[in-house]
Amino acid sequence: MKTKLAVICKKQNNGSYFAMCPEISSCFTQADTYEDAINNLKELTELTLQEMDDDDKEFIINSQDRIYMELEVAI
Numbered sequence: 001m002k003t004k005l006a007v008i009c010k011k012q013n014n015g016s017y018f019a020m021c022p023e024i025s026s027c028f029t030q031a032d033t034y035e036d037a038i039n040n041l042k043e044l045t046e047l048t049l050q051e052m053d054d055d056d057k058e059f060i061i062n063s064q065d066r067i068y069m070e071l072e073v074a075i
Contacts, residue, residue, distance in 0.1 A: 001061075
């Protein structure tokens with residue numbers, strides 16, 4: 001079974017890349033390249049989903065009501 005999850009990947013000031021899956025709070029990683037960050041995140045996400053109980057996994061996999069947007073805030 002496969003599903004699609006949201007990913008956020010941001011280049012850091014030091015040149016490395018930080019990637020996270022916001023739908024799974026424990027899934028985040030950092031790497032020297034974009035490709036490594038995404039590959040690491042995919043592996044981590046798959047391992048995390050394998051360890052989840054079925055109810056939590058179903059909630060994440062079946063969340064079809066996702067809204068993706070950017071939020072502009074004052075700083």
